Amino acid sequence: MSATAAMEVNAEARRILAVSISKLYASRTQRGGLRLHRSLLLSLVMRSARDIYHSSRENEGPSCAQPTPEEPMDTGSNPGELTGLPEPQPEPQPALNSAELASEEPDSAEEDSDSEITEDKENLSPTRQSRKRRGKASAAPDFLPSKRARLEPGEERYAAPLGSCRAGAGESLTALSLNRVIPAF
Amino acid sequence: QGVRRTQRPPTTTFSDIISTVEFNHTGELLATGDKGGRVVIFQQEIENKNQPQFRSEYNVYSTFQSHEPEFDYLKSLEIEEKINKIRWLPQKNAAQFLLSTNDKTIKLWKISERDKRPEGYNLKEDDGRFKDPNNITSLRVPVLIPMDLMVEASPRRVFANAHTYHINSISVNSDNETYLSADDLRINLWHLEITDRSFNIVDIKPANMEELTEVITAAEFHPHQCNTFVYSSSKGTIRLCDMRVSALCDKHSKLFEEPEDPSNRSFFSEIISSISDVKFSHNGRYMMTRDYLSVKIWDLNMESRPVETYQVHEYLRSKLCSLYENDCIFDKFECCWNGNDSVVMTGSYNNFFRMFDRGQRRDVTLEASRENSKPMQVLKPRKVCAGGKRKKDEISVDSLDFNKKILHTAWHPQDNIIAVATTNNLYIFQDKVN
Numbered sequence: 200m201s202a203t204a205a206m207e208v209n210a211e212a213r214r215i216l217a218v219s220i221s222k223l224y225a226s227r228t229q230r231g232g233l234r235l236h237r238s239l240l241l242s243l244v245m246r247s248a249r250d251i252y253h254s255s256r257e258n259e260g261p262s263c264a265q266p267t268p269e270e271p272m273d274t275g276s277n278p279g280e281l282t283g284l285p286e287p288q289p290e291p292q293p294a295l296n297s298a299e300l301a302s303e304e305p306d307s308a309e310e311d312s313d314s315e316i317t318e319d320k321e322n323l324s325p326t327r328q329s330r331k332r333r334g335k336a337s338a339a340p341d342f343l344p345s346k347r348a349r350l351e352p353g354e355e356r357y358a359a360p361l362g363s364c365r366a367g368a369g370e371s372l373t374a375l376s377l378n379r380v381i382p383a384f
Numbered sequence: 385q386g387v388r389r390t391q392r393p394p395t396t397t398f399s400d401i402i403s404t405v406e407f408n409h410t411g412e413l414l415a416t417g418d419k420g421g422r423v424v425i426f427q428q429e430i431e432n433k434n435q436p437q438f439r440s441e442y443n444v445y446s447t448f449q450s451h452e453p454e455f456d457y458l459k460s461l462e463i464e465e466k467i468n469k470i471r472w473l474p475q476k477n478a479a480q481f482l483l484s485t486n487d488k489t490i491k492l493w494k495i496s497e498r499d500k501r502p503e504g505y506n507l508k509e510d511d512g513r514f515k516d517p518n519n520i521t522s523l524r525v526p527v528l529i530p531m532d533l534m535v536e537a538s539p540r541r542v543f544a545n546a547h548t549y550h551i552n553s554i555s556v557n558s559d560n561e562t563y564l565s566a567d568d569l570r571i572n573l574w575h576l577e578i579t580d581r582s583f584n585i586v587d588i589k590p591a592n593m594e595e596l597t598e599v600i601t602a603a604e605f606h607p608h609q610c611n612t613f614v615y616s617s618s619k620g621t622i623r624l625c626d627m628r629v630s631a632l633c634d635k636h637s638k639l640f641e642e643p644e645d646p647s648n649r650s651f652f653s654e655i656i657s658s659i660s661d662v663k664f665s666h667n668g669r670y671m672m673t674r675d676y677l678s679v680k681i682w683d684l685n686m687e688s689r690p691v692e693t694y695q696v697h698e699y700l701r702s703k704l705c706s707l708y709e710n711d712c713i714f715d716k717f718e719c720c721w722n723g724n725d726s727v728v729m730t731g732s733y734n735n736f737f738r739m740f741d742r743g744q745r746r747d748v749t750l751e752a753s754r755e756n757s758k759p760m761q762v763l764k765p766r767k768v769c770a771g772g773k774r775k776k777d778e779i780s781v782d783s784l785d786f787n788k789k790i791l792h793t794a795w796h797p798q799d800n801i802i803a804v805a806t807t808n809n810l811y812i813f814q815d816k817v818n
Contacts, residue, residue, distance in 0.1 A: 211705075215651060218709055231487060232461035235549055235568040236599045236618055236658075237714055243654045244708070251651075 212252035402805040408472040411796040417467025421451040448537040451486040487550040492541035500528040559610040566603035620657035652704040660716035665725040674719040699770035731790025752811040
């Protein structure tokens with residue numbers, strides 16, 4: 200997988216994320232109130248785009264020569280194999296980090312690394328917080344609006360405790376907006 | 385035989401966007417609801433029905449304001465007056481009844497005709513003024529005299545305050561006593577006579593809303609089995625529930641789901657697999673679902689996959705990103721069966737609508753627009769060029785107008801008459817009588 204392909208995927212994912220977030224903000228002022236169905240679909244797209252964004256950024260990094268998963272895979276699946284859809288996970292986990300994330304392969308060149316990494320997510324979600332976000336925490340995604348999210352009446356802003364299973368500080372804005380999409384009702 | 389249609393001129397131009405279209409059980413009446421909360425009912429003029437040149441005309445029968453905008457002070461939210469669904473009750477007496485709903489409140493409307501009025505009161509004049517009692521010297525019985533037909537709509541029941549989320553469906557039960565209403569997370573069962581309570585029969589709200597993964601998108605009662613209903617989800621699944629099993633139908637009796645084709649995965653796979661409409665066939669053996677790109681027919685006895693799948697506009701699959709940006713990917717198309725369940729119909733963009741003949745395995749694309757059809761003209765089938773060389777008369781995908789969408793269509797329960805709603809206009813087409 201080339202660095203160029205990773206950058207293209209990265210750019211695409213960023214664009215979709217930016218579009219999604221602007222839709223999310225726009226939907227707050229729309230007549231009739233927030234639509235749960237639409238908000239859910241937006242959050243699903245944002246999750247997928249965000250995951251692709253991060254996985255393609257990883258592959259841009261020092262190990263861009265070959266995609267190395269940061270954790271050994273327990274499943275023993277082949278790199279190129281797509282094992283179909285993840286099963287819905289019944290255990291209560293923060294929606295962002297749950298194993299319900301769809302595996303996305305927007306570019307066939309990405310297939311190997313993505314399927315490995317997404318299979319990782321599917322099967323090892325509880326330990327996911329130990330991966331990658333540390334390295335990216337310092338670089339806040341630049342597609343996000345500069346001001347913090349305006350809260351709905353009754354919402355409270357909470358600080359993600361360090362070492363929790365939530366994303367790192369730099370990701371907190373993304374994490375907040377995705378988590379709060381649904382409970383905003 | 386050729387699939388030929390003649391067009392009636394658009395019977396009326398709405399100032400507001402049409403949001404639902406529904407024939408009644410005989411097809412004599414056609415109700416439309418719009419974004420402004422109004423209901424307009426058209427009546428079929430049945431003249432010369434046995435004549436070879438028979439053309440049915442639908443004329444405005446009644447217009448009334450069903451819902452008004454409201455404000456939820458607790459949540460600081462405006463409640464839209466847009467009519468999401470209309471469902472007719474089977475006719476039991478001279479009056480007609482229909483249910484109309486917006487996001488939060490369902491209303492039962494009685495539509496009745498008045499063609500006589502009383503005349504000759506003892507105590508008041510014909511214009512309503514009271515007579516001077518000293519001038520009354522005789523006693524008479526008032527008589528009913530004919531008058532110009534007046535159609536009155538009056539709200540008989542208001543079913544309110546039962547839905548936290550936005551109502552997407554209502555469905556009258558075959559028992560003609562109960563009906564269901566569904567919002568994003570819950571389905572309630574009502575008795576038509578009782579407005580101050582309803583039974584919750586489905587609740588998929590998770591304890592922690594952050595765990596929410598799917599919502600209810602549509603629900604319908606079985607046409608004959610009064611204990612059976614289905615509901616579809618944003619994940620592309622349909623659940624069939626039997627109310628005899630338990631009071632709360634959270635456990636489905638059947639789950640209809642087709643495994644996804646992994647080669648079609650994209651950022652938008654979840655959005656396009658969300659089901660926007662579910663409709664039982666008239667015979668009750670099949671149901672049809674509509675997702676963004678296709679129509680699927682399911683045999684109620686087979687849960688593993690649909691028995692038929694029809695691509696509505698597959699050429700849009702490569703355009704999903706643009707359709708996401710312009711919000712079209714969130715459009716909710718409806719679908720409908722013809723009277724004998726042999727043909728299904730659904731809408732698309734550019735004012736196109738599609739019909740799929742199940743038995744003859746043929747499909748056609750037609751267009752509802754003033755420019756392209758005149759009264760009594762036969763509609764010409766249209767074709768979209770997906771790629772490569774565009775033939776004459778074909779339309780390329782890039783020149784489709786995505787603002788012109790047909791979301792709502794309805795088919796007369798017996799005859800080959802269809803109602804197609806574009807954004808502002810209602811078109812009524814009928815099969816050409818040879």
